Amino acid sequence: MNAAAPYVSLAGMSKSFVGIKALKDVSFDVRPGEVHALLGENGAGKSTLIKMMSGLYAPDAGTITVDGRQVKFASTRDASAAGIATVYQELLLFPELTVAENVFLGNYPRRPGGWIDWGEVRARTRALLDQLDTFDLDVDAKVLTLSVAQRQRVEIAKALSKNARILIMDEPTASLVESDVQRLMTVVRQLRERGVGIVYVSHRMSEIFALADRVTVLRDGGFVGTRDIGEVDEAKLVSMMVGRPIDSLFPKAEAAIGDTVLEVRNLNHGRHVRDISFSLRRGEILGVAGLVGSGRTELALTLFGMTPATSGEITLEGKAVRITSPRQARDLGIAYVPEDRGQQGLVKQMAIRKNVSMALIEHFSTGIFIKAGEEAQRALAAVKRFSVRCRNIGQAVGELSGGNQQKVVIAKWLETSPKVLILDEPTRGVDVGAKAEIHTIMGELVKQGVAILMISSELPEVLGMSDRVLVISGGCITGEIARADATPERVGMAMTAHRAGEAA
Amino acid sequence: MMTTAVDLPPTRPVSGVQRPGFLRRLFSDYGQELVVLGAIVALFAVVTLVNPRFVSANNLTTIFSGNAYIAVAAIGMAMVIVTGHIDVSVGALIGVLATISGTLAVAGYPVWVAWLAPVLVGMAVNAIIGVLVAYARIPSIVVTLGALSILRGGLISVTGGTWITNLPPDFLIAQKDVFGLPVPLVTMVVLTVLAALWMRFSAFGRSLYAIGGNAEAALATGIPVERRTVAVFVIHGAFAGLATILFATQLQVIQSTVPPNLELTVITAAVIGGVSILGGSGTVIGSTLATILFATIGSALIFVNVSAYWLRAVIGLLILATVLADMLRRRSRI
């Protein structure tokens, strides 16, 4: 392996937020032409470390050395000038600007006289997107019209545009499906060939082993160790991260499957929910697989009353219902944990306590008054039950790490004691430990008779947790596969299948 | 029902997608501007049928030129709003600047000094506002509400409301013509075009949309958000200064008071012109068109003999109609 001198090295980095020591004395370095994976549970401090490396946060202590010289980054501009580019975990794009503008913003190719060369901007964006195998994205489209996955790619193109020596990617694959992950990994390998050093954060072990040259593990803001990839295996990494071994990522609980709770017949909404029919039974986990943009989220939104169905029937426990608002869905016993945690799932400025009680605030009230005591009690119980890592229940949820935020969203919806729980990408960006915990929670729920509809882009998760798999493509169901028959190949084929006319 | 037919993974399409047609892009990028323009054209058509004098050269001058100063002020306001801020003090500022300008002109300074002064002072005042917004992180509406009181109170206590008369004829540039067109009209058009191009194609202009769209992301992208925020307020101050020149040189006297409700008029022009009040979108073409729309409405209602008592109600209705038309247009697009 190359033993080139590190291009960037960080030593003794520490950072505190109010009341929380996010990072304690961590050292880290990246060499040119390597992929250095950064691992750790949610809240371990990965993003914090990265933000200091890219000039967004100023460290409380520690030194940054670039190419042998000690530097201080006053802003992201300094880091950028030093050859460090970042794809952040929270996508930082500008909805009203076009794809091309987003890619080159702050870094436009100029013509003499300082004018922006717009032709060049568009052409180079096109080239970058092509490099990412993203031929179907219009460089003049406004970003607000793109899906999450498409935005992700714009974000990567943006980082690539800077011809960086070091590219930091904070969970770049969190919202990508398998085939896109493969494409991305190809890109990463190409960059490595070109001598770019890559910092790669992911909670997906398979990617780590497929890409990384070295791994560094953080735990609770502390430095656990840096290893060559050859020295470790999955179990070893997991125990470094969690501090204990984990038996199974997909603890499939055997629950008795009961009567049909939800029955959907010929459901339609717009172009993305077309003639959908399926049924869901008590104690069952129905996995929903599909490519990005296949319309899985739209299906969930229709069931949840956000985008009421234009036609079709929904039967809940034998009664025909028309669901026209989330509130009504909730009253009927349907809960939805959305895919976009920050925007849809949580009120980030509000305390954990208030978020937990939010979906069923009536429940925590006598008359119109909120019972603050009971609210606190329940929140405390939820925090304990899901082992949410936080200072106290008065902490704003925005300050928690991704996985812990996700647990709060799930806790919120479980307060409504739903009959049907729709989980949209329940473990996106969630670390192995928390992922296993969330899966365990799902197991407990089905044992209590809850019916779960789980949308996931992570095939192992779909296969590992589902009793049955529903595959969606282009807004239509293209496969319904029992657990026993659900192999990656079969599901994968159905995902890319078109509905075969009216033939079958 | 379920298909078993399997296609191979999608074959690689040819690089590049077709760009949507010119008209479609025009509609999606300038939808609100077109709505406003449509409203203007419709009004012109209807009123001209009633009274052809409506499109006489004189009346066109009155409509386009008489409110040019509002349009110029609205350009700066549009930029501020695009950046995600607002300024409710601009009316008071223009009152103050007009007094400064007129006082200098009467005191015998060269007219270019009297013209330059409001621009510079406007920039200076707004620099302070910008610093308070950008670095002290006080919401712009709070800062400018405060500034409104300070400027308004200050103007009265300094001038006591004495009017400025005896303005030197050279000073009255708004009454002159260039190329046979009134100066205010030319100024409005030139400034609008320049500002529109600048906002559309310059790096600085684009960064304003970025800041308004997502300030946090702008910071992470390396845009100096604070400096740009101060800069946009300073530019807005310069436009307020330019607006002041048109305002103060239109008549042979300058009223040393704050023009009533000017700030609301300017803000309304910007937002009806399509500048999103949440920041991040809109153009100065829209704000100028909206100013012209208001001027057209004001003139049209006199021409069609709407009872003066109901005038304001009709204006309100028309504004509301424009807003709703835009909302429906947006909705039909989604």
Added chain:
Amino acid sequence: MNLRSLIRHETFLALLLVVVLIVLSFQSDRFFTVSNLLNQGRLMTEIGLIAIAMTFVIATGGIDLSVGSILGLTAILTGVFWQNVGMPLPAAAAAAIAVGTLAGFVNGAIITRFGVPPLIATLATLALYRGLAEGISQARSVRGYPDWFYVLGQGEVLSVPTQLWILAAAAVVASIILAYTRWGRTVYAIGSNEVASRFSGLSVERTKLALYTASGFAAAVAGVIFVSRVSTTRSDMGTGIELDAITAVVLGGTSIFGGRGTVVGTMIGLCLIQALKNGLSLAGVKGDGTIMLIGAVLILAILASNLFERSGTR
């Protein structure tokens, strides 16, 4: 964390108010007298009622610029219903308040039904409602109300101005609602993240509709009180009152971006402004000087509390 920082601004403001009261009492011995203070309460009631409703509206991240026009419209209608239509005065006032409330409801409907941003919607209805007031009144004022009607605006109950009781009751009820009920919680949730609130099954649209309606109601009640206080109706009543109310609300610590703010803060802000207006005038400062000072206090108070907060958290 959130709550603590809120309390800080209000505490700071309350301290400022105390300091201002003390300083002003030294400036004029007629300032800190019961009758003067009660009288100030009478004068600030209309703005106060509007500001209370505005606190809710701004806490959801909205704004209502049309309140001054609704006030004017209500005032005119009170007179027109009574004099021209011939309704008994109580019925006329009630009907006018109903129309004012409806005007607020229309604001809410435009905002929630058509998704028009509140600032734009109420900027448009600001013109519309004022225009209606002018059109309906035909520039005539209505005068000569029966004496009993003036009890509301000029009379006293238990030697406290009648309308001050109304303001106090409204303030108490509103602060309880905002602080302790699920409606209040919904308001803050909408203000912090409207999408997530909708996804959590909160009735976002209905809440906003109710708030703008309530804002119209508050402005309408203020309108009737105003008529009773000044014994006449004019179509230009309440012009510019929206900025006064907003000033009180933001001075009181309500975030213009929504998600935070309290009625207590608004009331302290209101009292501070009124105390400055009155006290400075008694101390011999002219109106224009007072306006300037209030502007400066607004900026400095928010600045100070920002610095205060930031030093605490960072």
Added chain:
Amino acid sequence: QSPWTGGDELPTNPLACDATPAKVASKPYDGGKPTNAPDRKGKTLKVVDVPKLVGIGYFNATSKGIADAAKEMGSMEAKTDGPSKANIDDQITLIDNYITSGVDGILFAANDPVAIAPVLKKALAAGINVVGYDANSTPDARQWFVNQAEFNGIAKAMVDSMAKEAGEDGAFAIVTSTFTTPNQARWISEMAAYQAKCHPKMKWLETVEAQEDNILSFNQTNTLLNKYGDELKGVFGMTSVATPAAADAVTQAKKCGKVAVVGLATPNAMKPYVSTGCVKSVVLWNPVDLGYAAAYVLRATADGTLAAGATSVKAGKLGDLSVINGSEILLGAPTVFTKDNINNFDF
């Protein structure tokens, strides 16, 4: 049908078409009376002057007159403080504050005659001497009102001037501030009545609002010129803001001599237009004299020399002013400023 329907519903009282003065029916004193006012005879009075708004030329002039009179008498400390917008509420609040602060006398120009009454009554009840000028309140809410010129007198002067300049069958329009401004509304009503009676062939086209905004007044005048073309022979400016703007519009439209501008305005603002000959005559009483008289009336009231039943009052250099309408003091006839005399005035 009268083109003017606004204003209050008081009856109009047009003067005779020729110069016969109106018969003044004598009326008993109908003003108010301060309760328990201390004896202020000869003592220095602390007086506040609360005009409709501060910051416009007109009220600067009245305020100057008050200051002049106070200086002359040597026994009055006068101060002007008014709202920055012509707003009933701010004016009421200000007066209320001055009552609390304990002044001896209040001079006011009411934004609304009825709205201001309660607070003025409160002043009377606190033993303060209250005198109005320029814009009246209901009579019982103040002791005296100094009337610059009677409404019908102004109306006659304006309409007669217009008839002379625009012709007996000329068409004219009016630019005013807002329809709700009481003085303007009264004048317009009286003008309508007088025109119908004495110049029936003149054509009243329309009345437009232009706030207290001179650019808007300019634009509105232009629109009127455009709309009516050569039909329009004259424009009335009803405020000191609208009149110069209207004159400027006519000047810039190169219609001097073709369109007459007649209006109420302060001479300073009108000098440019009068000196070019575009405006022939500007009607206004002297606001400095108005303020001056008001201050003297207040002094006399406090001293008790002006009491119910008096028929005249001494007002310094203005000499004796007569009492009319029960509790009003008439300043005199309005001044008509022309090219010849306008430079003698500076306000």
